[in-house]
Amino acid sequence: MGLFSGMNKFGLNEIKQDEIFANPEEKKAEEKAEEKKKEATELDYLIDRSYSCPVCEEEFKSKTVKSRSVRLIGSDDDLRPRYQQLDCLKYDVVVCPNCGYASLARTYKTIYDSQKKLVRETISKGFHYVEPEGVYSYDDAIERYQIAFANAMAIKQIDSEKAYLCLRMGWTIRGKAETLKEGTPGYEEDLKKCKEDENEALKLAMDGFLAARNKEEAPYAGMDQSTLDYLIAVLSARFGKIDVASKLIAALISNRAANPRIRERARDLKDKIVAGLKS
């Protein structure tokens, strides 16, 4: 029993012993120091990779994760990867600071001459961007996704690639939400905004992947058919389209040619949907 325990029955927060004579300035300094340390560690996992912009030919450097130095520790239901050391999704987008051409690093070099012209006409005019110093905050990363998405629209990118960008942007927003600290000013509003933005991004991803499934052939943004079908299923379930999800899951589970890892996930998803329907 602590001296101040049981105070919640009066609707008051419990007072913690070490808070009574603590200096709030000191606490702030401690928090700041910890953040600085975290940033320094994140910086250790990054390198500056040199790029030559395929649109304006400017040479520039972009921060990239040293992929061999980070460890994948798991993934969410919708395949969002989680790494032990940092959130690699923050460093996915490459932006040319000169002309504004931007995309995921995977597709940066893949641009046709006709598309380069579209970038020059619609993006480059008036483009202004300063590469953030040091590590990217989540807001920096989200801005870079916005620039990449504007480019995808400008060059009339195919649906699967646009959907994939939305998916990764949604995952990045989820990453931001996970770093918000309960009890800090504006926490509730920030969390609500993140949830809304994440839903918006993932809903767009679902619609885009469905459109791509009807129009394109595998690979879809580098993914095989079973991975795409699983993603559509998991996103459909999230947005209450249980019929779409169930059909895709049943087909995945019975398809022996499907990726075994994805079939396993499809079984888990089926169990979750059934449990959700029961409750």
Ligand SMILES: [Zn+2]
């Ligand atoms: Zn450029």
